[in-house]
Amino acid sequence: MTKYKVPDKWSASVKAVKAVQVAFDMDEKVQKEIRKAAVEANLSPSDQIRMILGLPVNKKPKRPRLTVSLSQDDYQILADKYGIDVESQLEIKRKLMDELVDFVDKN
Numbered sequence: 001m002t003k004y005k006v007p008d009k010w011s012a013s014v015k016a017v018k019a020v021q022v023a024f025d026m027d028e029k030v031q032k033e034i035r036k037a038a039v040e041a042n043l044s045p046s047d048q049i050r051m052i053l054g055l056p057v058n059k060k061p062k063r064p065r066l067t068v069s070l071s072q073d074d075y076q077i078l079a080d081k082y083g084i085d086v087e088s089q090l091e092i093k094r095k096l097m098d099e100l101v102d103f104v105d106k107n
Contacts, residue, residue, distance in 0.1 A: 075089060
């Protein structure tokens, strides 16, 4: 088997490729408290778990964002709701962002 040298620009990724993700099936209360602590500390749940375990945490700030997966059916429902053509996905995203901001403002 031939060994290849990893390009320098990829060397930082080698450790990440070798990392193994560990999933925890824990009591809902434990999961909720860890998630809550992570939000309050502006961390991801994964980083919160690393902090609890005394492992190093990447201090590089992450871009704060929320995600949701939208199917074509979801886009159709939102297009109908907002009175927009289903092909105008960028406009649909703007409208749903406005709705999320309104939700926060009302609470």
